[in-house]
Amino acid sequence: MIVHTTSPQFKRNAARALADTQLQKALGNVKQGFIDKRRKAAEKLPEFEGLRDSARDIKNHTLEHLDLYLEAYEAKVKASGGHVHFARNADDARDIILSICREAGAKTVTKGKSMIAEEIEINGHLQANGITPVETDLGEYIIQLRNELPSHIIAPAVHLNATQVEQDFRRVHKDLDPKRDLSQPVQLLTEARAVLRERFFAADVGITGANFLVAETGTSIIVTNEGNGDLTQVLPKTHIVLASIEKLVPTLEDASQILRVLARSATGQEMSVYTTFSTGPRRASDADGPENYHVVLLDNGRSAMLGSDFEEMLRCIRCGACMNHCPVYHAVGGHAYGWVYPGPMGAVLTPSLIGVDKAGHLPNATTFCGRCESVCPVRIPLPKLMRHWREREFERHLTPATFRSGLAFWGFFAKRPALYRLVTRAAMGALGFAGRHRGRFKWLPLAKGWTKYRDFPAPQGETFQARWKRERKGKAA
Amino acid sequence: MSARDDVLANIRRSLGVKGTETIRRNIVAERLEHAPKGLIPARGQVSGEERLALFKTQAEAALATVTEVASSADVPLSIALFLRSHNLPASLRMGDDLRLKAMPWTETALDISHGPSEGHDLNAVSHAFGGVAETGSLVLVSGPENPSTLNFLPDNHIIVVAAKDIAGDYESVWNRVRFTFGKGGMPRTVNWITGPSRSGDIEQTMLLGAHGPRRLHVVVVSE
Numbered sequence: 001m002i003v004h005t006t007s008p009q010f011k012r013n014a015a016r017a018l019a020d021t022q023l024q025k026a027l028g029n030v031k032q033g034f035i036d037k038r039r040k041a042a043e044k045l046p047e048f049e050g051l052r053d054s055a056r057d058i059k060n061h062t063l064e065h066l067d068l069y070l071e072a073y074e075a076k077v078k079a080s081g082g083h084v085h086f087a088r089n090a091d092d093a094r095d096i097i098l099s100i101c102r103e104a105g106a107k108t109v110t111k112g113k114s115m116i117a118e119e120i121e122i123n124g125h126l127q128a129n130g131i132t133p134v135e136t137d138l139g140e141y142i143i144q145l146r147n148e149l150p151s152h153i154i155a156p157a158v159h160l161n162a163t164q165v166e167q168d169f170r171r172v173h174k175d176l177d178p179k180r181d182l183s184q185p186v187q188l189l190t191e192a193r194a195v196l197r198e199r200f201f202a203a204d205v206g207i208t209g210a211n212f213l214v215a216e217t218g219t220s221i222i223v224t225n226e227g228n229g230d231l232t233q234v235l236p237k238t239h240i241v242l243a244s245i246e247k248l249v250p251t252l253e254d255a256s257q258i259l260r261v262l263a264r265s266a267t268g269q270e271m272s273v274y275t276t277f278s279t280g281p282r283r284a285s286d287a288d289g290p291e292n293y294h295v296v297l298l299d300n301g302r303s304a305m306l307g308s309d310f311e312e313m314l315r316c317i318r319c320g321a322c323m324n325h326c327p328v329y330h331a332v333g334g335h336a337y338g339w340v341y342p343g344p345m346g347a348v349l350t351p352s353l354i355g356v357d358k359a360g361h362l363p364n365a366t367t368f369c370g371r372c373e374s375v376c377p378v379r380i381p382l383p384k385l386m387r388h389w390r391e392r393e394f395e396r397h398l399t400p401a402t403f404r405s406g407l408a409f410w411g412f413f414a415k416r417p418a419l420y421r422l423v424t425r426a427a428m429g430a431l432g433f434a435g436r437h438r439g440r441f442k443w444l445p446l447a448k449g450w451t452k453y454r455d456f457p458a459p460q461g462e463t464f465q466a467r468w469k470r471e472r473k474g475k476a477a
Numbered sequence: 478m479s480a481r482d483d484v485l486a487n488i489r490r491s492l493g494v495k496g497t498e499t500i501r502r503n504i505v506a507e508r509l510e511h512a513p514k515g516l517i518p519a520r521g522q523v524s525g526e527e528r529l530a531l532f533k534t535q536a537e538a539a540l541a542t543v544t545e546v547a548s549s550a551d552v553p554l555s556i557a558l559f560l561r562s563h564n565l566p567a568s569l570r571m572g573d574d575l576r577l578k579a580m581p582w583t584e585t586a587l588d589i590s591h592g593p594s595e596g597h598d599l600n601a602v603s604h605a606f607g608g609v610a611e612t613g614s615l616v617l618v619s620g621p622e623n624p625s626t627l628n629f630l631p632d633n634h635i636i637v638v639a640a641k642d643i644a645g646d647y648e649s650v651w652n653r654v655r656f657t658f659g660k661g662g663m664p665r666t667v668n669w670i671t672g673p674s675r676s677g678d679i680e681q682t683m684l685l686g687a688h689g690p691r692r693l694h695v696v697v698v699s700e
Contacts, residue, residue, distance in 0.1 A: 253512045257516065273674060305491075
């Protein structure tokens with residue numbers, strides 16, 4: 001499969017995003033909404049920090065024994081009448097899903113929200129083979145109409161404003177009265193509900209993702225607020241669960257521990273509206289539910305992350321808290337990242353999955369402020385992992401020549417402390433003197449990349465080391 | 478090699494293991510057998526009236542409505558009243574749940590039908606397997622008694638739950654699921670439901686009634 005990505009053009013993407021007034025307006029909703037809600041939910045539960053430790057430990061334990069938990073899970077799915085298909089990569093997964101759909105004689109396929117489905121670009125593959133995929137999560141439905149990628153892992157259409165959605169609905173829902181009122185968001189929701197209801201009933205196959213897979217029982221878990229994932233799996237004859245291998249947890253108790261931090265970290269809810277535990281196809285006495293239950297387990301580079309510097313990334317439960325709290329994401333939104341996974345988690349995961357040669361800009365686009373790590377429910381040290389990618393990029397000579405020579409120049413002085421002190425003292429003294437009146441510079445030689453966008457603050461004339469020494473002396477005396 | 482063997486071999490290579498190590502296999506078997514609970518929030522660890530009050534507060538915080546009735550014989554009238562007060566049609570669909578069937582529906586003017594939802598029913602009632610006070614969640618299990626389409630297709634979903642089945646935490650409900658379906662066994666679906674359907678996908682503004690029920694009404698039977 002050819003990976004469609006604009007990650008190599010991150011800088012151009014970011015510049016465009018900064019100039020996009022619609023996007024900037026929509027991004028205001030991220031800062032306002034998510035941060036406060038998460039904080040309040042965390043504060044309401046005294047055990048929240050302890051549950052984060054518990055979630056981290058469960059994920060670490062599972063990853064250490066992933067081969068065995070996968071075997072246990074597979075056996076349980078089979079015992080409940082379901083099928084498990086392993087996929088080495090995106091091509092494997094696409095072939096498996098297409099053949100299940102063909103076997104079911106599928107014309108249309110409804111889909112619950114799944115980032116893995118985006119990763120393997122299943123919609124395009126189905127379409128190319130004469131099967132119509134219909135996204136049913138409201139946000140995913142909207143971006144499908146626009147032929148876009150999600151810009152956020154839990155709020156796919158967060159980059160859009162209601163007026164843009166209205167325009168799309170008018171463009172696509174042509175059989176509805178053109179004079180209808182769609183000025184309120186609730187009218188848009190009601191229209192989507194009615195349109196998608198018909199699609200749910202027409203679908204031959206339903207594809208959902210999975211938030212967790214439970215080894216103890218062979219169960220797949222989805223978490224939604226809309227109920228679309230449930231209608232996707234309960235109405236068609238065939239339910240396909242598409243999940244990556246690191247979604248495993250050992251037991252229902254382990255899943256319950258992590259569920260306690262998932263919604264709180266994501267939307268600030270105590271629990272999402274629908275948490276659904278599915279095990280196999282409908283039973284003999286059941287009055288509804290799918291007759292066939294398939295699980296497609298995707299590796300796609302994850303097994304190689306185990307035991308590497310990036311193993312901790314496999315703990316990720318896709319809550320989106322890292323991007324909700326990221327100043328870079330707030331500024332440029334998700335699309336600038338150029339592939340499926342944006343924000344801090346994307347900056348670590350994308351190079352692992354599509355290569356640091358393509359996605360090297362992403363771990364560089366960070367201020368290392370550390371907010372992502374401070375809110376991650378499974379305590380992934382995201383800044384540290386981004387730093388690992390910078391090292392890899394440097395080792396592989398992927399960083400640009402000017403950057404490398406700059407680092408070499410700095411390195412020359414850094415290895416000679418006396419000289420370093422001398423030069424920095426002279427430079428800070430000179431800059432402090434030159435900027436003593438205005439306190440900032442509008443222009444500096446060799447610093448155009450900085451001063452083009454904002455002033456450079458004038459140093460106070462003393463180096464950090466000198467001040468440190470002086471104040472330590474003062475304290476000692 | 479099959480994709481399965483490839484993936485497992487890659488995992489084992491990365492972890493530096495063979496997959497046959499007795500210690501690792503024992504650790505995994507032990508965990509699957511004993512399912513350690515982890516950290517249980519103190520919030521739900523209350524009983525009696527206190528637990529019921531917590532359940533009610535939490536369910537209402539999730540925008541469900543909650544009514545209490547003294548006995549199961551009072552359920553039909555309570556539901557009829559709920560439907561009337563919201564100007565909803567006097568029709569109700571339900572599965573084959575014996576507890577629901579035994580209730581005196583003829584005392585009401587409700588038009589009762591049975592079976593899974595085909596998408597035309599405005600109102601449905603299900604009997605919950607249990608509830609969880611910690612977050613005001615209802616736990617429903619699939620089957621002919623309470624078909625899962627009833628949880629999602631109707632506009633108004635009413636869930637009856639016995640007060641004695643409301644637990645403090647999820648783990649207590651999992652214990653009951655294991656007792657009912659056998660260790661490691663599960664019904665086709667277990668649904669945790671916490672409030673009515675909603676979406677925040679348009680400008681991050683929360684709106685009720687996305688794809689599932691617009692209203693969730695809970696009737697707690699105290700007896």
